[in-house]
Amino acid sequence: MLKNPRLKKNRLKNSLRTILLSLSAAALLSPAGPALAHGVAVRAHNVAAVAQQKPFGIDGKPDKVVRILPVAMTDDMRFTPDVINVTRGETIKIALSNNGAITHEMVLGSAADLQQHAEMMRTFPNMQHEAAYMAHVGPGASGEIVWRFNRAGVFDFACLIPGHSEAGMRGRIRVLDAAQTTDNRTEE
Numbered sequence: 001m002l003k004n005p006r007l008k009k010n011r012l013k014n015s016l017r018t019i020l021l022s023l024s025a026a027a028l029l030s031p032a033g034p035a036l037a038h039g040v041a042v043r044a045h046n047v048a049a050v051a052q053q054k055p056f057g058i059d060g061k062p063d064k065v066v067r068i069l070p071v072a073m074t075d076d077m078r079f080t081p082d083v084i085n086v087t088r089g090e091t092i093k094i095a096l097s098n099n100g101a102i103t104h105e106m107v108l109g110s111a112a113d114l115q116q117h118a119e120m121m122r123t124f125p126n127m128q129h130e131a132a133y134m135a136h137v138g139p140g141a142s143g144e145i146v147w148r149f150n151r152a153g154v155f156d157f158a159c160l161i162p163g164h165s166e167a168g169m170r171g172r173i174r175v176l177d178a179a180q181t182t183d184n185r186t187e188e
C-alpha cells in the first residue's frame with residue numbers, strides 16, 4: 001500500500017517532503033484542523049470528475065467499455081448479483097436497475113472508504129455528491145457506473161443510504177489478473 005519504492009527513488013525530495021508533512025500535521029492539529037479536513041472530504045466528491053487513480057480503479061471511458069454487467073437493486077436491501085468478477089484492465093459498465101420503490105445507490109470502494117463515506121452520509125444526510133464510482137438511482141429508474149478496474153484486488157460496493165448497507169445492501173468485486181480469471185470463472 002505504501003509507495004516505498006517511490007520514496008526511495010526520491011531521496012533528494014525527502015527533506016522537503018518531511019517539511020511539508022510537518023506543516024500538514026500542524027494544520028491538522030490546529031483548531032482549524034477539523035474544518036479543513038471536512039472541507040477536503042466534501043470537495044473530494046466534486047473533483048472526482050477528473051480521472052483520479054483509486055486503489056480500486058479509475059474512471060472508465062464509455063468508448064472503452066468491454067462488458068455490460070446488469071445489477072438489480074431491490075428494497076429487500078440486496079444487489080443482484082452481489083459478487084462481480086472482473087479481469088484487471090477491463091472497463092465495465094455496471095448497468096443498474098432500481099426495481100424498488102425507494103432510492104438506492106451503488107458506491108464502489110474499499111471497505112474502509114465505504115465505512116468512512118457512510119459515516120459522512122449519516123452526518124450530512126443531504127450531502128450532494130457525485131463521482132464516477134457511484135450512482136444514485138431513483139425508484140424504477142436505471143443508472144450506470146463506467147469504471148476501469150486497473151488494479152487487482154477484492155473491493156466492496158454498497159448502498160450508502162443510511163441503513164441500507166447495514167441491512168445487507170453490499171457486495172464484492174474481485175479484480176483478478178487474466179490468468180486467475182479463467183480459474184475463477186470455471187468456479188461459477
Ligand SMILES: [Cu+2]
Pocket residue numbers: 077103104105159160161164169
Ligand atoms: Cu439502498
